[in-house]
Amino acid sequence: MSATRISQGVTRGGPIEITVDGTPITCFxxxxxxxxxxxxxxxxxxxDTRGQGRGMFCNMGVCSECLVTLIASGRRVRACLVEARDGMEVATRD
Ligand code: FES
Structure with missing residues (x-):
């Protein structure tokens, strides 16, 4: 896991795993x-339509720059608003 998470004074849930474009990611x-x-x-x-990669911008559900596809449902969702669930499969391309 990346060292970008805050490590002190934080209570987290247990470890879970999702996949993003087929790559497993361990998260909490x-x-x-x-x-x-x-x-x-x-x-x-x-x-985007020009083939440019897009990333998060607002992190509060307003800009839709973080749209990903949930494989199980085919739904496009804003990643900043959806809670990761163990076994969830996510795609960054349609
Ligand atoms: S980052 Fe803006 S809606 Fe998710």
Whole structure:
């Protein structure tokens, strides 16, 4: 796991695993998909119509720059608003 998480004075849920574009990422219950991805140094959340990688901007559900696809449902969701669940599969491309 990346050293980008705060390590002192924080209570976390247990470790869980999600996959992003087929790559397993270990994160913690209660984290958003966006937090899990950033902590794993996965900063590209989607690709725009010009093929440019896009990343988080507002981190509060306003800009939609963090849209990812949940494989199980096919839904496009804002990663900064969705809680990571163990076994969740996420794709950054349609
Ligand atoms: S980062 Fe803006 S909606 Fe998620």
């Amino acid at each position: 219950a209660g984290e958003t998909v966006a937090a899990a991805m950033l902590a794993a140094d996965h900063a590209v959340f989607r690709v």
